Amino acid sequence: MxxxxxxxxxxxxxxxxxxxxxxxxxxxxxxxxxxxxxxxxxxxxxxxxxxxxxPVAPGGGWDDLRSRIERVQRRRQREIGIGIAAAVAVGAALLLVRGKLVGTVFDPFGSGLVAGMTFAIVVAGGAVWLAARRTARALPGTDLIAGIRRQYDRRIRGTRFFALWGPIYLAFLAVTASPRLFGTGTASVVARAALVAVAIVGAFNAWFRVIPKLRRELRELEGK
Ligand SMILES: [Zn+2]
Structure with missing residues (x-):
């Protein structure tokens, strides 16, 4: 498509x-x-x-709905572009320090667990991304606005999922990561606490910025 x-x-x-x-x-x-x-x-x-x-005709008429959808999509494409650029940058940075990560950052047992959880999060993230790409794509022959609303509800649920499990995942990393990453003593405690703090900030961002933004966007598409 x-x-x-x-x-x-x-x-x-x-x-x-x-x-x-x-x-x-x-x-x-x-x-x-x-x-x-x-x-x-x-x-x-x-x-x-x-x-x-x-079917219910959209408020403001079809042309208005089309321009609203196109506006939201342009914004979404920009955001996805920025997200991909950031992911590539992080991936490149990880590649550069790969030698240090494998067998150093994570203990052998923790490493397997982390890989599994990372995989699960990546899969869930991919599903959310796909749902986002389909934003404003109406299902065949159905009420357009109802279809859009369904897709936004799905995205909001996905965002809530990350807001909840992201901090738990990072807290798990903070506790289980090897002392070779975080060092020992006070510095280690500070570094681990910082990781948890980042996770909490991320969750707040999702709850109080991303989800309200999605709701605003939905209202915009609904013509409210
Ligand atoms: Zn086509």
């Missing part, structure tokens, strides 16, 4: 409701000619349409 497909799901919905302007229809047909995914979505809509209740 390319990003441009997002807007065609609205056109497909308009088409279903007989509200698609002729010039938009021509543009839609041109896109469908080269896009198997949207063609399949149109077929899905056609097969579902009979069983569907009359």
């Amino acid at each position: 390319t990003e441009t497909c997002e807007r065609w799901s609205i056109a497909l919905e308009q088409e279903r409701q007989g509200e698609l302007a002729p010039e938009e229809r021509a543009a839609l047909e041109r896109h469908l000619a080269g896009c198997a995914r949207c063609t399949a979505e149109r077929a899905d809509i056609a097969s579902l349409a009979e069983g569907l209740a009359a």
Whole structure:
């Protein structure tokens, strides 16, 4: 699915409701000619349409909804770009100190545990990221706004998951990491406490900044 497909799901919905302007229809047909995914979505809509209740037109009209979705998506793409750049930077930094990490930072037993938990978090993070990419992508033939709301609810649940388990994970690291990483004595206690503090700040960020932001974004998409 390319990003441009997002807007065609609205056109497909308009088409279903007989509200698609002729010039938009021509543009839609041109896109469908080269896009198997949207063609399949149109077929899905056609097969579902009979069983569907009359959908609710979005507040402010279709064009307004489209521009709201595009605005939110542009912002989201920027954020994902920044996130990927940060992940690459951290990954490169880790590669540089890899020799020190393996067998040094973590004891053999703790290392396996950490790898497992890291894997679980990466998988969960990937799922959240995928959900984020699908933001504002309506499910075929359903109420667009209801679909968007469902996707945002999922993202908010995912963010809550990280806000809760992130600090627990980092606290676990702080307790189990080898003295070779944190040293001994007061310096070690300070370093471990700092790690827990970072985790708590991250959780507060998720609760009091990210989740409210998602709610604002949803209200913006709903046209409220
Ligand atoms: Zn398409």
